[in-house]
Amino acid sequence: MDIIKFLDRFTNESLLDSKSTRRDMFGALGSFSKKAALSAIPFGLATMPNKTYAQESGNDPVSALQLALTLEYLEDEFYDLALQSGVLPSGRPETVYMQISKHEQAHVDFLRAGLEGAGATPVEKPTFDFTVGGTFDPFNENGVGQETAYAQLLALAQAFEDTGVRAYKGQAGNLLGSDFLTPALQIHAVEAMHASEIRRLRTLKGWITGNERGDGMPEATQAVYNGEENVIQGGLDVTTLGSDEPFSMEASTEAYDEPLSGDDAVAIASLFIVE
Numbered sequence: 512m513d514i515i516k517f518l519d520r521f522t523n524e525s526l527l528d529s530k531s532t533r534r535d536m537f538g539a540l541g542s543f544s545k546k547a548a549l550s551a552i553p554f555g556l557a558t559m560p561n562k563t564y565a566q567e568s569g570n571d572p573v574s575a576l577q578l579a580l581t582l583e584y585l586e587d588e589f590y591d592l593a594l595q596s597g598v599l600p601s602g603r604p605e606t607v608y609m610q611i612s613k614h615e616q617a618h619v620d621f622l623r624a625g626l627e628g629a630g631a632t633p634v635e636k637p638t639f640d641f642t643v644g645g646t647f648d649p650f651n652e653n654g655v656g657q658e659t660a661y662a663q664l665l666a667l668a669q670a671f672e673d674t675g676v677r678a679y680k681g682q683a684g685n686l687l688g689s690d691f692l693t694p695a696l697q698i699h700a701v702e703a704m705h706a707s708e709i710r711r712l713r714t715l716k717g718w719i720t721g722n723e724r725g726d727g728m729p730e731a732t733q734a735v736y737n738g739e740e741n742v743i744q745g746g747l748d749v750t751t752l753g754s755d756e757p758f759s760m761e762a763s764t765e766a767y768d769e770p771l772s773g774d775d776a777v778a779i780a781s782l783f784i785v786e
Contacts, residue, residue, distance in 0.1 A: 572689040573631045575682035578773055579695065580622040582675050584636045585780055587615040589671060592641065596650035598660045604712055608668075611705050618698055625691055638785040641667065646731065662727060665713050669725065670732040672706035674779050677735075677771030703768075721764045734779055738769050 590612035599605045626633045641649055649667055651660035679699035686692040707717035715725050722740040724732050742750050742763045749763045758766075 570687055570689065571685045572691055573626065573629055574773075575685035575695075576622055576626050576629075576691060577631075577634050578682060578776060579679065579698075580619065580626065580633055581637070582671075582678055582776065582780055583615055583618045583622060585639060585783060586671050586675060587612070587619050588636075588639055589641060589667065590615055592650055593664055593668075596652075596660070596664075598649070598651050598657060598664055600661065604661075607708050607712060611708070614701055614705070621694065621698075625694075639783050640785045641783055643731070643782055647729075663729075665709060666728050666732065668709045669706065669713065669728065670735050670779075672702060672709055673719065674735050674771065674776060675702045676706050677769060678773070678776035680768070681770035681772050681776065683770075716765075718765045719768065720761050734775070738771070740764055741767070741769055 590608055593599060593608055594605070594612060599608055623633045641647065642652075645653075647663050647667065648655040649660055649663040651657060655663075676699065679695055679702060683692065683695070686695050710717050710725070713725070713727065719725075719736060719739050722733075722736045722738065724736045740760075742748055742760060744767050749767065750758050750760055752758055752763075
């Protein structure tokens with residue numbers, strides 16, 4: 512079944528309305544978690560054999576893998592188009608993007624094979640619009656200029672990588688007891704390295720402070736960072752720790768990265784998917 516048929520069940524219609532403004536789209540995203548029904552109709556449900564779903568309904572690893580595959584499709588195509596665009600400066604930026612592109616393709620191939628091995632049909636690759644209806648021009652197709660396009664290319668890469676890192680973490684519970692928990696954690700670690708590399712290209716710190724999206728990031732990407740300001744870990748306020756003096760809020764949030772729920776990850780990804 513086409514992935515859009517799933518997304519339509521989870522997202523506010525305005526998210527995919529080509530007439531929506533960026534403010535409308537991300538305003539709808541802000542209230543998405545209150546409206547989504549991801550837990551009721553998980554990714555991959557319609558493609559799963561009844562027997563498989565009955566066995567997996569407790570943890571639902573297939574649902575987690577379908578979501579991961581959708582995000583990997585997005586990243587894989589983004590880096591491929593970036594390398595073809597001519598926007599990337601030669602040298603380290605191009606080298607980094609080439610290596611990340613290879614990783615994302617490997618992740619797509621692994622997740623597809625894993626789903627097929629589990630008896631499920633991998634979700635189809637969506638059609639992506641990385642301009643979000645003309646809001647961005649990361650590949651300089653509409654002539655915004657090389658410098659502007661490159662800045663957008665980096666900003667979107669950061670948003671995608673940070674989303675991927677948090678989304679893998681958010682799905683760990685669905686993979687408990689399955690053969691895919693360890694590989695998913697291995698992919699998660701590499702995605703975190705990608706995120707740090709992209710931040711370094713943007714001359715930023717390699718980690719997230721509070722829920723700050725970072726200098727130069729469009730306001731539209733704020734949904735990727737909401738929740739990162741949490742300082743309660745294991746029921747303990749970590750700002751109260753510290754041998755000499757309590758840790759600051761900034762230091763405390765940098766030391767812990769937060770998970771992203773499946774419905775929020777779907778909402779963010781759906782903004783770049785064309786119906």
